[in-house]
Amino acid sequence: MAAVNPSIPRPEYPRPQMVRPAWINLNGEWEFEIDHGSSGKQRRLFEAASLAGKITVPFCPESKLSGVENKDFMRAVWYRRTIDIPSDWSGGRVLLHFGAVDYATEVWVNGKSAGTHRGGYSSFSFDITDLLESGANVLTVCAEDDLRSGLQPRGKQSGLYHSHGCDYTRTTGIWQTVWLESVPRQYIRSFKLTPDMENGALHIDGEFIDADGFTLTAEGLFDGKIVGTESAVVSGRQARLTVKLSERHLWEVGSPKLYDLNLSLRNGGSTVDRVESYFGLRSVKWDNNAILINGKPVFQRLVLDQGFYPDGIYTAPSDEDLKRDIKLSMELGFNGARLHEKVFEARFLYWADRLGYLVWGEHANWGLDITTAQGLQQFLPEWTEIVSRDYNSPALVGWCPFNETWDNSKGARQDNEVLRIVYHVTKSLDATRPVIDTSGNFHVVTDIFDVHDYEQNPEKFAQHYEAMRTGGERFVTFKDRQRYEGQPYFVSEYGGIWWNPGQADEKSWGYGDRPKTEEEFLARYEGLTLTLLENPYICAFCYTQLYDVEQEVNGLLTYCREHKFNPDQIRKINATVAAIEKQFANAAK
Known part of the structure; x- marks a missing residue:
């Protein structure tokens, strides 16, 4: 890793998947x-x-x-x-x-x-x-x-x-x-790393500046030992190669085994450019009921992370703050996060890769009018840059370009073709991950069907999903605008339980009625969460939210990242073995 100057703010290397020393x-x-x-x-x-x-x-x-x-x-x-x-x-x-x-x-x-x-x-x-x-x-x-x-x-x-x-x-x-x-004058501009778990290999697509006829050499290492090397000649601006790995170590949730990767651009016997990177060997697939990590259903116990900080707003005060947010989430029993209405910086994904923490990439679409094709013009160029930048992260397991695409203030509806085109462009850029066209509403074409459900009464909440427990009709919000078509089912926002005792309430905001006691809060949290974990046709949830943000006080932590509750109590609930995981375990016996 390149040297840093600790006397300036945020001194760490900002692009950890493509490192040069100068x-x-x-x-x-x-x-x-x-x-x-x-x-x-x-x-x-x-x-x-x-x-x-x-x-x-x-x-x-x-x-x-x-x-x-x-x-x-x-x-x-x-x-x-x-x-x-x-x-x-x-x-x-x-x-x-x-x-x-x-x-x-x-x-x-x-x-x-x-x-x-x-x-x-x-x-x-x-x-x-x-x-x-x-x-x-x-x-x-x-x-x-x-x-x-x-x-x-x-x-x-x-x-x-x-x-x-x-x-x-x-x-x-x-x-x-x-x-x-x-x-250098001739250099490696970018590269896509696609892990191939089944074949124990890494596929590399590189882009280069002024390097036609040069040779790209890739060297994979695990624990300092070379486990694969391959070379290819650059043709025009591109080169493609596959590194076959002699040892297979999987990147898994909570157990993130990572390989180091050295890429060298050579002209004859001289090395012209060299970059250091890393990758994880893992697969993401999805079927009718589950999202599979390395061929196994992993119930995604996600939490909503909005990426705000009291003193830095969008910017974490330090690299350690990015890492700490992930560790706090994992200590509460979550195994990942929806990175919500914001594109997080590359250093956050780096720590997610290092800690084995699942993330969903999402754009900050609110505020953009997508009721006409002009919305596509404003959205798509930046979105393709986002997908390209974060493609190599093993922690990133899905894309969600839009969130809650509500009708605008004049009642105009989303242009469905905007969502359809963005979905298909995303799939063309990345065929390895599922894409949710718009989280919550209103779905047009999506790999995962998700809903947002902020019902606060655990009994009424459970009624929404009761028919699903035996394979019956899926709960669908806004039935006049979207329909379930057999995809894996994800409750991607729920909870949001308002809890800020002892604080002024003039601006405070949360969902539904506030519990009167901490015991009532925990009972509600448990009732809502177990409803989802115990349903064999639900593959993931996302609780709103990890920490308070300004006046929104429905976090499990305060805005300053202090625990509101005993973390052991939240972790115990979240650690309940999900029905979808039990089914797999029983089938494997």
């Missing part, structure tokens, strides 16, 4: 200016000698950790700093990377445009080699953000001035690590 973290203090009128380009702020204020990157200006803490809408924001390029980087290319910037970004180097990007959640980069000058170079960034336009995904960022209900403080501009990378 990089510079640009987090820390930048010049900063709010551009409420979005007139900065006309005023040519990209040529300005300075900006009016300061900010700490990568924290958004709404956050306390940024040093700005402006909670109002900001139509555009500007960033400026100088960068120095090490002398030993000469002769190669210099790439400027952004983990994420919300929403529409333009970047200038020494007053000249390096490129633009649209999308607040996907990672992007520019080759700035030809714009660099000797000595200090000026880097300027403008981010425009209009989440009330209906033309961009905003997720759970509030469209009103104040946070309210299940919408929270906004994020504008840079919110993930900014960094420089030195690469």
Whole structure:
């Protein structure tokens, strides 16, 4: 792993599945200016000698950790700093990377445009080699953000001035690590890693810059021992190869055996480029009743994770905070999470891979109008970047591009073709994972049928699923808008039990009536959860939610990640052997 500078915020290497040693973290203090009128380009702020204020990157200006803490809408924001390029980087290319910037970004180097990007959640980069000058170079960034336009995904960022209900403080501009990378003139641009558990192999599809005729060599290792190697010649911009593994070690839930991977690009006898990576050998399949991990039904005991932090908003204060959220969830007996209405940073998936924690990838679609084909134009380019970035994660076991695609304020319905096209494009990019077209409603074409059910009375909740226990009719919400067609069945949001004793209630929000005592809360949690675990035709649940977020106080933890309940009590309920797992165990005897 490349070296880090602990004196700057979020100093760790930001792209752990594709590591090179020559990089510079640009987090820390930048010049900063709010551009409420979005007139900065006309005023040519990209040529300005300075900006009016300061900010700490990568924290958004709404956050306390940024040093700005402006909670109002900001139509555009500007960033400026100088960068120095090490002398030993000469002769190669210099790439400027952004983990994420919300929403529409333009970047200038020494007053000249390096490129633009649209999308607040996907990672992007520019080759700035030809714009660099000797000595200090000026880097300027403008981010425009209009989440009330209906033309961009905003997720759970509030469209009103104040946070309210299940919408929270906004994020504008840079919110993930900014960094420089030195690469050779001919280099490995990207690669897809597809594990093949049945054949004990790894399939690799690489993309390259100016490397036609060069050779890609892949070397797989387990515990430092080489267990497979293969080479292929680059044809044009691509190369494809399969590494047959001499030892088979499976990545499994809670037991995540991982291989190391070295990729080398060679020209003749010389190594031109080299990157380090890793992979997990595992399979994901689905049949009429179950989602199978490595051929076995694993009941997915998921929890809703919204990826918000009191001081950093969208950005975790530290890498350890990302890891800690996963460990807290696992300590409560969950084996994974829906990463909800937000695309989490690559470091979160890295820790999920390392800890054996299942995740579902989801876009932040709320706020985007998908009642016409224009929604597809605004959504699809960024979504394809998201799928490509996270494809290699063994922890990621499913995609969910949309969540609760409600009719808009004028009563216009979703354009079903938008969902249908996004589903099919996702499948074309990744045939190895199930895709849920829209979680909860309104399904058009989906591999997994899921519902959201916030009934708080355990007896009434159980009645919804009673017929299913013996293979009868599946409970379907909004029967006039969607229908069950034999897929695995997933209750992907339930619970949301409101619990905030001793706190002010003016803005507090949760689902249904509040339990009067902790004992009543636990009885309700147990009743709802066991209804799902004990049903042989339900393959997964997702409880709302892991921790409180601002005024939404239905977390099992507080917003500051303190336990509200004895974790042993929650873990004991979640650890109940699911009916679908019992069936498999009995059949295997």
